Amino acid sequence: MFPVKELKRSLFVSIWFAFLTFPIMVIKVDSIERIVTWRWNNMIFIAIGSFVLSILVKVYFVRKERRAASKKAQTVLTEPFVHRILREPRFLYPLCLACLAFALLFPHLFSTYQTNIMTTALMYVVLGLGLNIVVGVAGLLDLGYVAFYAVGAYSYALLNMHFGLGFWVVLPIGGLLAAFVGILLGFPVLRLRGDYLAIVTLGFGEIIRLVLENWNDFSQGPSGISNISRPGFFGMDLSFAASINYIYYLVVGLVIFTIFVVNRLQNSRLGRAWLALREDEIACQAMGIDKTKTKLMAFSLGAFWAGLVGVIFATKTTFVNPASFTFLESAIILSIVVLGGMGSIVGVILGALALILLPEYLRALSEYRMLAFGAILVIMMIFKPEGLISNVRRRYRFKQQPSSESE
Amino acid sequence: MNFGGIRALDSLDLDIHPGEIVALIGPNGAGKTTFFNCLTGIYTPSAGEIRLRNPETGKETRLNGMKPNKITEKGMARTFQNIRLFANMSVLENVMIGRHCRTHSLILGAIFRNPATRKEEREIVDSSYQILKKVNLHKQVNEQAKNLPYGAQRRLEIARALATEPFLLLLDEPAAGMNPQETEALVKLIRLICREGHSILLIEHDMKLVMSLSDRIFVMDYGKKIAQGSPEEVRSNPAVIKAYLGEDVDA
Amino acid sequence: MDYFIELLFGGLTRGSIYALIALGYTMVYGIIGLINFAHGEIYMIGAFTSFIVATVLSIYGFPLLAIVVIAALAAAVWSSAYGVTIEKIAYRPLRHAPRLSPLISAIGMSIFLQNYVLLAQTSDFLSFPALIPEFAFMEPVAHIVGSSDLVILVTTALVMLALTVLIKFTRIGKAMRATSQDRTMAMLVGINVDRVISATFVIGSALAAIGGMLIASHIGQINFYIGFIAGIKAFTAAVLGGIGSIPGAVLGSLVLGLTESFATGYVSSDYEDVFAFSLLVLILIFKPSGLLGKAETKKV
Incomplete structure (x- = not known):
């Protein structure tokens, strides 16, 4: 089945990568001690690894071609398994209940440490869902999403430090402030073409971080703000463990709220306009859709969620500094959306849990975490741009009764 | 110009x-x-x-x-010489987009789905269906726009434009x-x-x-x-x- | 006055380095319309390769001139190899995909390469050997203009000249210009577009590698993260000049280098990067076609 020509090609690929990675992977110099270490075993790993990978990729493409050839007539997209299950109420409700029960019992089943990790993962679920509105649904590539997260975190840190405002007061303020900043930024930049928009948002994210780092009077610079109060529970002071659990439940609540809202938004007049805008802007405008306003709403809604999570982040760690809000953070959230499947709520949830929990539990992998995130973005774009769970949208299907509601 | x-x-x-x-x-x-x-x-x-x-x-x-x-x-509404439908949306949804500028519900409406919003959504679906009937596309109402034959796509463009009243x-x-x-x-x-x-x-x-x-x-x-x-x-x-x-x- | 001249030369040096990187952005953008986000990493890999090669050679006792030449060649060769490989793996399969797909792929590539160097080498700052000697004839003005400034300016000028000749007068240069105007048409008249694109990546990467080596030897230290900031700034320069335009990239780089130099010299050095980023945001908002770029009219 595998001709010699292909083996030769893979051999060439393997030699090429051995050559390519030679200086970086093999040689390691210590310029002070003046020692050179030659790590030839790395070269062997690379050569064998790239040989095997190149064969696998080739096999993948050959099979894909065959499949495409045999299924030419069949253009109907098969709905992902998960979505088919979720469509059936008799599966959907028990499944939701089971998830909810597990989520509620989690702190009682596992240690505080585990609960803490789960809280972080769930925060990324919300961040992913928020960015999903912007990137997945409205098709606006936002590389500075972390800026809005920072706005939320710092608004709680500062309002708490200067005015002693409590968590519950600042939570909506943080969200709204982030949304407001989103509008301020979005207004001028949303007319830009997609790739320019990506770069401008990236630049904006870095500006926010650098300002936080350098404007000492405002943000206390790189050392950050500490001793931020934890949320109160009807005026009671909670023990450390109890407050961890409290924040956990709070985030679970936020996740549910977010899923509910995002789901409703997607199936609304506004959600339709976002999708249409992604397909053809000019036709949209000719149909009377205000391009700027519609995009602005997606952008600021996404920012709103980042702001909310930012406030929670500040209260959870009781400490914020600019180092938490680097471009890499934006890249992680983007990886979640891309891996999970742009536009798919279930996909984003699974993506966030996978990307945040796996490195936590497989400590050996955590070193390779960012390497993997980078690779995920590339691999997903090439092999499965629609994500693990592609979002075959719920279509409005017309049923015969004249007053039927859309599905 | x-x-x-x-x-x-x-x-x-x-x-x-x-x-x-x-x-x-x-x-x-x-x-x-x-x-x-x-x-x-x-x-x-x-x-x-x-x-x-x-x-x-x-x-x-x-x-x-x-x-x-x-x-x-x-x-004033238009169609395009080189068809510009929303190719991946259904026929019905294409016309529903045309209704956008004559309807109003926004973020809060979408979240709370209050009676006014629900009524509006119903109105959008119904009137879109009526327009599709007019251009004789009501049988393909749930199909993807890009799968329609050429002539039907042109008629769908007209339907979409008509939806903007x-x-x-x-x-x-x-x-x-x-x-x-x-x-x-x-x-x-x-x-x-x-x-x-x-x-x-x-x-x-x-x-x-x-x-x-x-x-x-x-x-x-x-x-x-x-x-x-x-x-x-x-x-x-x-x-x-x-x-x-x-x-x-x-x- | 001395301070002014010092800042002036500092700005020109900075601008020259940006130009070497910005050319790669602008050439790739001109040909495949992609913001090659991983280009900053190519520059970083160039700096690392030249660092590794130069250190190895100096440990084995090679003379300085040989070290400089071999390190520069190695940096250019390996960076080009990385550039071509990245294009083949991460961009070529996405040539007909929606516009954002290759951009996301490029961002992934950038993060991947950063962490690849981080894991294979080190996360620490490495002190880069001074490859450029202090020239005796520069002694009288050394307090204002360093020898390495001079070398950077001269090298950049020579490289630009070579690039201009290449693009204006050679076969591959003509093919590149044709491809950037209309890829389909270029293909129809028998230009091997894949080869042209690879050539573009080779040239752009080699330029970035030279830039990486020069700046590393000028500043004296490198780490895996230098590509990110330098990449963004070079991209700013390319956009400022008008992305896709080669003279624009050079002009934009010099303008950016000078403004940065004077702003940090006379105002404050804390906000150096903020300044560059703000400039980028402002240009993209108010004049996305840049100084020398052409505005495009959409046809409906």
């Missing part, structure tokens, strides 16, 4: 009265589509006036420099690529739309269709109007014949 150093649209005055079907014809590259783009706000004309009077309220607005979506709101409908080569049966159905459809009170301005190369449908015809070449009048007048106008067939024709 200039592109770089080229004057695409020089002088053209054209008026459409309520309930009329007016055709704009001319050789390829005469500037017809550019004229459409100026009218609908995709380009901003460097000179001239575009005015639109709403036949119901009698209010007149100057459209120069307005955003395309505002112009659609004022009551225009009183002036601009059709850019609606019969292009259609077979004779499809063209015949289209003629009937355009007549029906006109009878329902929409004025129509169309660009078309199919002379049979233009001559049989239009009340008046405008002819342009090199960005200028060269003739206007009833189909008979235009047919026998020497300037028009020259523009279409070249210099050396003596009729």
Whole structure:
């Protein structure tokens, strides 16, 4: 089945990568001690690894071609398994209940440490869902999403430090402030073409971080703000463990709220306009859709969620500094959306849990975490741009009764 | 209207009265589509006036420099020469997008789904279905737009434009690529739309269709109007014949 | 006055380095319309390669001139190899995908390469050997203009000249210009577009590698993260000049280098990067076509 020509090609690929990675992977110099270490075993790993990978990729493409050839007539997209299950109420409700029960019992089943990790993962679920509105649904590539997260975190840190405002007061303020900043930024930049928009948002994210780092009077610079109060529970002071659990439940609540809202938004007049805008802007405008306003709403809604999570982040760690809000953070959230499947709520949830929990539990992998995130973005774009769970949208299907509601 | 150093649209005055079907014809590259783009706000004309009077309220607005979506709101909708449907959305959804500018629910409505929003959504679906019935696409209501045959896609574009409730409908080569049966159905459809009170301005190369449908015809070449009048007048106008067939024709 | 001249030369040096990187952005953008986000990493890999090669050679006792030449060649060769490989793996399969797909792929590539160097080498700052000697004839002005400034300016000028000749007069240069105007048409008249694109990546990467080596030897230290900031700034320069335009990239780089130099010299050095980023945001908002770029009209 595998001709010699292909083996030769893979051999060439393997030699090429051995050559390519030679200086970086093999040689390691210590310029002070003046020692050179030659790590030839790395070269062997690379050569064998790239040989095997190149064969696998080739096999993948050959099979894909065959499949495409045999299924030419069949253009109907098969709905992902998960979505088919979720469509059936008799599966959907028990499944939701089971998830909810597990989520509620989690702190009682596992240690505080585990609960803490789960809280972080769930925060990324919300961040992913928020960015999903912007990137997945409205098709606006936002590389500075972390800026809005920072706005939320710092608004709680500062309002708490200067005015002693409590968590519950600042939570909506943080969200709204982030949304407001989103509008301020979005207004001028949303007319830009997609790739320019990506770069401008990236630049904006870095500006926010650098300002936080350098404007000492405002943000206390790189050392950050500490001793931020934890949320109160009807005026009671909670023990450390109890407050961890409290924040956990709070985030679970936020996740549910977010899923509910995002789901409703997607199936609304506004959600339709976002999708249409992604397909053809000019036709949209000719149909009377205000391009700027519609995009602005997606952008600021996404920012709103980042702001909310930012406030929670500040209260959870009781400490914020600019180092938490680097471009890499934006890249992680983007990886979640891309891996999970742009536009798919279930996909984003699974993506966030996978990307945040796996490195936590497989400590050996955590070193390779960012390497993997980078690779995920590339691999997903090439092999499965629609994500693990592609979002075959719920279509409005017309049923015969004249007053039927859309599905 | 200039592109770089080229004057695409020089002088053209054209008026459409309520309930009329007016055709704009001319050789390829005469500037017809550019004229459409100026009218609908995709380009901003460097000179001239575009005015639109709403036949119901009698209010007149100057459209120069307005955003395309505002112009659609004022009551002028269009189709595109090279079809611009939302290819991955269903036929019904395409028309529902057309209803966007006549409906209002926003973020809060979407989240709470209050009775007003639900009623509005129902209204959108129902009226979209009615429009699809009119253009005879109601059987394909749940199909993906990109899977429709060419003629049906053109009709869907018309349906989508109608959903914005225009009183002036601009059709850019609606019969292009259609077979004779499809063209015949289209003629009937355009007549029906006109009878329902929409004025129509169309660009078309199919002379049979233009001559049989239009009340008046405008002819342009090199960005200028060269003739206007009833189909008979235009047919026998020497300037028009020259523009279409070249210099050396003596009729 | 001395301070002014010092800042002036500092700005020109900075600008020259930006130009070497910005050319890669602008050439790739001109040909495949992609913001090659991983280009900053190519520059970083160039700096690392030259660092590794130069250190190895100096340990084995090679003379300085040989070290400089071999390190520069190695940096250019390996960076080009990385550039071509990245294009083949991450961009070529996405040539007909929606516009954002290759951009996301490029961002992934950038993160991947950063962490690849981080894991294979080190996360610490490495002190880069001074490859450029202090020239004796520069002694009288050394307090204002360093020898390495001079070398950077001269090298950049020579490289630009070579690039201009290449693009204006050679076969591959003509093919590149044709491809950037209309890829389909270029293919129809028999230009091997894949080869042209690879050549573009080779040239752009080699330029970035030279830039990486020069700046590393000028500043004296490198780490895996230098590509990110330098990449963004070079991209700013390319956009400022008008992305896709080669003279624009050079002009934009010099303008950016000078403004940065004077702003940090006379105002404050804390906000150096903020300044560059703000400039980027402002240009993209108010004049996305840049100084020398052409605005495009959409056809409907």
